[in-house]
Amino acid sequence: DSEYLAGLRGRSPSLALDLPAPHTPPRRGPRTPGLRRTQPGLSKSCRGAFQSPRPSPKFGQADGTSEDSLHLDIQKLKEKRDLLDKEIAQLISEGYSVDELEDHISQLHEYNDIKDVGQVLLGKLAVIRGVTTKELYPEFGLDMND
Numbered sequence: 001d002s003e004y005l006a007g008l009r010g011r012s013p014s015l016a017l018d019l020p021a022p023h024t025p026p027r028r029g030p031r032t033p034g035l036r037r038t039q040p041g042l043s044k045s046c047r048g049a050f051q052s053p054r055p056s057p058k059f060g061q062a063d064g065t066s067e068d069s070l071h072l073d074i075q076k077l078k079e080k081r082d083l084l085d086k087e088i089a090q091l092i093s094e095g096y097s098v099d100e101l102e103d104h105i106s107q108l109h110e111y112n113d114i115k116d117v118g119q120v121l122l123g124k125l126a127v128i129r130g131v132t133t134k135e136l137y138p139e140f141g142l143d144m145n146d
Contacts (some may be wrong), residue, residue, distance in 0.1 A: 119133075122140075126133045137144060 122133050122136055126136055129136075134144070136142075
């Protein structure tokens with residue numbers, strides 16, 4: 001047990017905190033959980049002030065996005081909205097209705113739920129018989145594309 005615990009010491013700070021203190025006193029003094037001393041010989045840049053890897057936003061920018069690019073994005077969205085409005089108008093002129101679409105979607109959900117149950121049952125039967133589900137399709141008059 002002590003060899004195992006010694007092997008774990010130093011690998012994970014959370015494990016090291018729960019382990020009993022070592023039998024020999026530390027050479028550098030007491031350790032503070034979560035803090036490490038800088039190794040001698042490391043460059044002084046390691047000990048400098050923190051600098052974020054993200055560039056700071058410039059004046060007039062939000063998160064580095066310029067006002068011009070925002071206007072361009074808005075313009076693209078307006079164009080997309082207009083295109084979708086035209087498609088909706090075309091579908092309505094062809095006789096489609098929102099109510100019919102919602103009913104069709106509801107029926108598709110019901111069909112998929114029933115199909116999923118059938119697939120589960122077919123899978124269980126295949127396991128019982130020791131065959132693949134593909135081998136059961138002809139027996140039940142099913143097409144592989146169903």
